[in-house]
Every structure is written in C-alpha cells, then in structure tokens.
Amino acid sequence: xxxxxxxxxxxxxxxxxxxxxxxxxxxxxxxxxxxxxxxxxxxxxxxxxxxxxxxxxxxxxxxxxxxxxxxxxxxxxxxxxxxxxxxxxxxxxxxxxxxxxxxxxxxxxxxxxxxxxxxxxxxxx
Numbered sequence: 001x002x003x004x005x006x007x008x009x010x011x012x013x014x015x016x017x018x019x020x021x022x023x024x025x026x027x028x029x030x031x032x033x034x035x036x037x038x039x040x041x042x043x044x045x046x047x048x049x050x051x052x053x054x055x056x057x058x059x060x061x062x063x064x065x066x067x068x069x070x071x072x073x074x075x076x077x078x079x080x081x082x083x084x085x086x087x088x089x090x091x092x093x094x095x096x097x098x099x100x101x102x103x104x105x106x107x108x109x110x111x112x113x114x115x116x117x118x119x120x121x122x123x124x125x
Contacts, residue, residue: 012107
C-alpha cells in the first residue's frame, strides 16, 4: 500500500497529484485539526475533485490545540510543538500500526528544509 500524507497545502497537493499518475490505487490520508484555517476543508474538497479520489480524514481525540496543550501542560517541548505530537504525529503513528504501507508520499517545497529536518528527527525519537 502506498499512502500520501496529505497536509492540505499546495506542495502536498502537487506531490499527491504527481504520485497518483504512477500509483492510482494510492490512499490519500489527511489528519484534521479543528484549528486549521477555515478554508482548509474547501481546499481539501477541491483537491478530491482534482485527484478524482476521496481523501481519508483522521482526527485526534484532542481535536484542537487547546486540548493538546491541556494534555501536555505546555505548548513547546524540546523544540517540537505538542500540538504536532498529539494532534498529528500520534494519529499517524497509530494509523500506521493498523495499516501496512510500503511507501509514503510527502509534499515539501525547496524552502522547507527545517521542516523536513524536524520531521526526520521526530521519526527517530
């Protein structure tokens, strides 16, 4: 199984569209946070039409940043946002336990080196 972790950003949308040409059976998964920009769901819907494919939506039981902060007691821990840990990374990791993916698609643009490094670092912690 090949999975695109769709972030609802432009880079993610383009990476997903390109990957779908080679892997039409790829699953597209988005992790929703209630605090996302109000236009995110509209963009997601537009992308479903562009991809001609449904995007699976997951969500943490904490649902938003305020609840994640309450869970962790603080927003920043060792340079990583608690909201990312509880609202996105944990949801993805739990999904991965139940689903056997052989390859992931991530969409980053050339200006996101720091974000890529943080993501790779968090994967080893």
